[in-house]
Amino acid sequence: DAGVTQSPTHLIKTRGQHVTLRCSPISGHKSVSWYQQVLGQGPQFIFQYYEKEERGRGNFPDRFSARQFPNYSSELNVNALLLGDSALYLCASSHNAWGTEAFFGQGTRLTVV
Amino acid sequence: DQQVKQNSPSLSVQEGRISILNCDYTNSMFDYFLWYKKYPAEGPTFLISISSIKDKNEDGRFTVFLNKSAKHLSLHIVPSQPGDSAVYFCAASAWEDNNDMRFGAGTRLTVKP
Structure with missing residues (x-):
């Protein structure tokens, strides 16, 4: 069985641009969460979706948005990129509605220049 | 505001000995705690969890202890194996908001043969 897959693996964008990151969950999992991890820190919660509905939102600006599709895959969108979004x-x-006991993908390394 | 703290960035132990990883939290609303393990170039993997109604949870070589009065939890690995070498993250969530897991910064465990 495939694990959580994310694309792309690496991305370089310039300030002010928009980016879309994609995620396919483990088959049968209906919950997808997004986290941002900067160097030297643990992951920081951005969003959680369950059954295509937003179940939780972390302390991130409105430039960050996400959605979950009928096949439970998800996209994270970030507008007006800042250097500080590099992470x-x-x-x-x-499998649960709260997003805990989660399986993580390898991540997308975003660099904003 | 870092609500989950792992004060030891690294830990080195000999194969066969016990590894003890510590985690402190400040939010008394946290009632569900998890440990994740992360190998290089991989996403974190769920390891073990404990709810606040327990003070101990065991899974094979891994045991998590929770001291609610001290707001402290620890992960014990006995016996430690070289394959346990990884970064270990402690995470916590509150029942009312348990899709928002708060992570510590991680402890890098090295198990020497």
């Missing part, structure tokens, strides 16, 4: 973006899928 590893992790997607996690879970």
Whole structure:
């Protein structure tokens, strides 16, 4: 069985641009969460979706948005990129509605220049 | 505001000995705690969890202890194996908001043969 897959693995964008990150959860998992991890810190919660509905939102600006599709895959969108958005973006899928006991993908390394 | 803290960035132990990883939290609303393991170039993997109604949870070589009064939890690995070498993240969530997992910064465990 495939694990959580994320694309792309690496991405370089310039300030002000928009980016879309994609995630496919483990088959059968209906919950997808997004996390941002900067160097030297643990993952920070951005969004959680369950059954295509937003179940939780972390302390991130409105430039960050996400959605979940009928096949439970998900996209994270970031508008008006700032240098500080450079980070590893992790997607996690879970069998439960709260997104805990999650399985993480390898992440997308976003660099904003 | 870092609500989950792992004060030891690294830990080195000999194969066969016990590894003890520590985690402190400040939010008394947290009632569900998890440990994740992360190998290089991979996303974090769920390892073990404990709810606040327990003070101990065991799974094979891994045991998590929770001391609610001290707002402290620890992960014990006995016996430690070289394959346990990884970064370990502690995470916590509150029942009312348990899709928002708060992670510590991680502890890098090295198990020497």
